[in-house]
Amino acid sequence: MTGSAFIPGDLFLALVQHGKTVSMAVVKSTSIIQDGRSVRDVVAGTIGNPQANIKLVGQIMHLEATSKMQATGILTTKPVIVTVPGILVELVNPTVVDARGRLSEQAAKGLNSAGTGWALRNSSLDFLLAKLSQSLSDTTAGLRAIPKVGESVHFPYKLPQGQVALKSESGTALVATNPAQRCLYCPEVPKNWRAHIGAHILRHLRGSGEPKAKKNTPGQIHDSMPCGLCGRSGRPECEVTMKPNSKKSDSDMKTDYQYYTQFQYKTADEGKSKGSCRNVPIICGLCPGPARQHDTVPGIWRYNMPDHLRMHHAEYALPQQPEGLPLPYSVRKSMEISQEEEAAMGVRPEFILQPFTQVASAAAGGETLKRASESSGGIAKRGRR
Ligand SMILES: [Zn+2]
Ligand SMILES: [Zn+2]
Numbered sequence: 001m002t003g004s005a006f007i008p009g010d011l012f013l014a015l016v017q018h019g020k021t022v023s024m025a026v027v028k029s030t031s032i033i034q035d036g037r038s039v040r041d042v043v044a045g046t047i048g049n050p051q052a053n054i055k056l057v058g059q060i061m062h063l064e065a066t067s068k069m070q071a072t073g074i075l076t077t078k079p080v081i082v083t084v085p086g087i088l089v090e091l092v093n094p095t096v097v098d099a100r101g102r103l104s105e106q107a108a109k110g111l112n113s114a115g116t117g118w119a120l121r122n123s124s125l126d127f128l129l130a131k132l133s134q135s136l137s138d139t140t141a142g143l144r145a146i147p148k149v150g151e152s153v154h155f156p157y158k159l160p161q162g163q164v165a166l167k168s169e170s171g172t173a174l175v176a177t178n179p180a181q182r183c184l185y186c187p188e189v190p191k192n193w194r195a196h197i198g199a200h201i202l203r204h205l206r207g208s209g210e211p212k213a214k215k216n217t218p219g220q221i222h223d224s225m226p227c228g229l230c231g232r233s234g235r236p237e238c239e240v241t242m243k244p245n246s247k248k249s250d251s252d253m254k255t256d257y258q259y260y261t262q263f264q265y266k267t268a269d270e271g272k273s274k275g276s277c278r279n280v281p282i283i284c285g286l287c288p289g290p291a292r293q294h295d296t297v298p299g300i301w302r303y304n305m306p307d308h309l310r311m312h313h314a315e316y317a318l319p320q321q322p323e324g325l326p327l328p329y330s331v332r333k334s335m336e337i338s339q340e341e342e343a344a345m346g347v348r349p350e351f352i353l354q355p356f357t358q359v360a361s362a363a364a365g366g367e368t369l370k371r372a373s374e375s376s377g378g379i380a381k382r383g384r385r
């Protein structure tokens, strides 16, 4: 299939890390990224070529051994999305089968309405698992190159006796010998990953000078809406969703597992002490709420709020754009970064952003304005327009 086109909808195999184990997943591609841009198709034979710089995005399928000879894969209703570099992908040519009657009752519930599944030969799965494990050992990026996901009912695949199926022994060994994750942007092994990346992001946003990018890394923090966990933008697995009507915000934030380090949401949001990194996803008070009570809305990293406002609520005033409607007090408050925090994140004094006071008063915004610490208040500053 060297010369044929690979298109969204085609299947591929990839190694995925879950906890301390690496195993193979069957993935249905949803999009193809080449040189950072989404493309409609690529020549199948070029996917593994590092120069082609291809990444495949797709949904992990449910897979079951349905006979000694073959396994049947189906799409699930709540797919896990992964992004995999082309050099760590193997393509498969499955047979399309009617999956009804082949799968366990539990899996059959997740069948798409047509009941379509993909049958794969066990022998070729084993062969391709060995090939992928070899490629993983060979790549310099190592484990950083493969997606990390949380365990679910559909993945990792299990053997009838409950052990992990299609496990990569060499990949799993790599996890054991490589526990600490180095920063993507400097040589450190951060203890508090979120705060460390947050510091890189804030310094970049303020133009306050960042160390030179390491080799074999994403390079610089991305300019637009960088993910608070990896500093990159536009990756589907970095998307954060939040439940606005939930009381326990800790468990209701969902995101990128690859760089996800557990943190107490409330503590991180409020800041443990003066100067703590408060870059956590928040809910924008200007965006429409969820359509239904239990729906989720996108979470926006606090440091990215000015960017978000510029792109989605340009009618409001910002430090960089003083003309416009005064920001509602609660929105301003939600995106506030203290001078102590800027300094603690390593922003040099001359680049620290001065407090922005062009916000709505109680009268204009219909909200209570806490005047105690704001001697001149919002009204006086607004009068300058
Ligand atoms: Zn760093
Ligand atoms: Zn990310």
Ligand SMILES: [Zn+2]
Binding pocket: 284, 285, 286, 287, 308, 312, 313
């Ligand atoms: Zn918004």
